[in-house]
Amino acid sequence: GEKVEQHESTLSVREGDSAVINCTYTDTASSYFPWYKQEAGKSLHFVIDIRSNVDRKQSQRLIVLLDKKAKRFSLHITATQPEDSAIYFCAGSTSSGQKLVFGQGTILKVYL
Amino acid sequence: AQTIHQWPVAEIKAVGSPLSLGCTIKGKSSPNLYWYWQATGGTLQQLFYSITVGQVESVVQLNLSASRPKDDQFILSTEKLLLSHSGFYLCAWSHAGTITEVFFGKGTRLTVV
Numbered sequence: 001g002e003k004v005e006q007h008e009s010t011l012s013v014r015e016g017d018s019a020v021i022n023c024t025y026t027d028t029a030s031s032y033f034p035w036y037k038q039e040a041g042k043s044l045h046f047v048i049d050i051r052s053n054v055d056r057k058q059s060q061r062l063i064v065l066l067d068k069k070a071k072r073f074s075l076h077i078t079a080t081q082p083e084d085s086a087i088y089f090c091a092g093s094t095s096s097g098q099k100l101v102f103g104q105g106t107i108l109k110v111y112l
Numbered sequence: 113a114q115t116i117h118q119w120p121v122a123e124i125k126a127v128g129s130p131l132s133l134g135c136t137i138k139g140k141s142s143p144n145l146y147w148y149w150q151a152t153g154g155t156l157q158q159l160f161y162s163i164t165v166g167q168v169e170s171v172v173q174l175n176l177s178a179s180r181p182k183d184d185q186f187i188l189s190t191e192k193l194l195l196s197h198s199g200f201y202l203c204a205w206s207h208a209g210t211i212t213e214v215f216f217g218k219g220t221r222l223t224v225v
Contacts, residue, residue, distance in 0.1 A: 032211055034213065034214070042218070042219075043217060043219045044156070044202065044216040049213060089156065098144050098146070098161040098163060098169075098206075099158055099161065099171060100158060100214060101158070102155050102157075102158075103155065104154075104155045105154075105155055
């Protein structure tokens, strides 16, 4: 089955710098890749997603890149702010099913 | 607007005791429904999904069961809790059809002692 690997377990960046979180997946049939944010003790909150028919998507300070050949996708957070500090999860799913496989999560800390 | 409500917010239960967690989605008909489990400090594991009333598919075996008795209700249960069942349980929904954005409830924190 699909496996999603999240490469950075923790990431510390200075406020205003960019943060990049990388994920890889195994199933070439995967076509939907969302990202979620989890603040301490809370549930998951959707931040952005990308489908396999595009290789880049931007929403304000968030950019998602998808490299289908390498089976890799990444989340770029530009001009980071302290409120960006949280755990970020990447996930992957095939278009046919209802199964979303999550990465292990990246703890992002934005310091002043 | 759609809302998702999970209950209870938290539970402390003894090993071997039964468990029932619930989830209700309002404002959306025939959603896909999901149960996820998150071990403390860990990733999320999808447990079950349902695309229609009365039909539930298991994704992993954790000595848990799920049911969808109504279109807007999803129940997670077990007759005998294990210590390994401790964690954060999240109910979620998405629009029917091809998987799209999944919306999560606020979760139930379960501690098995």
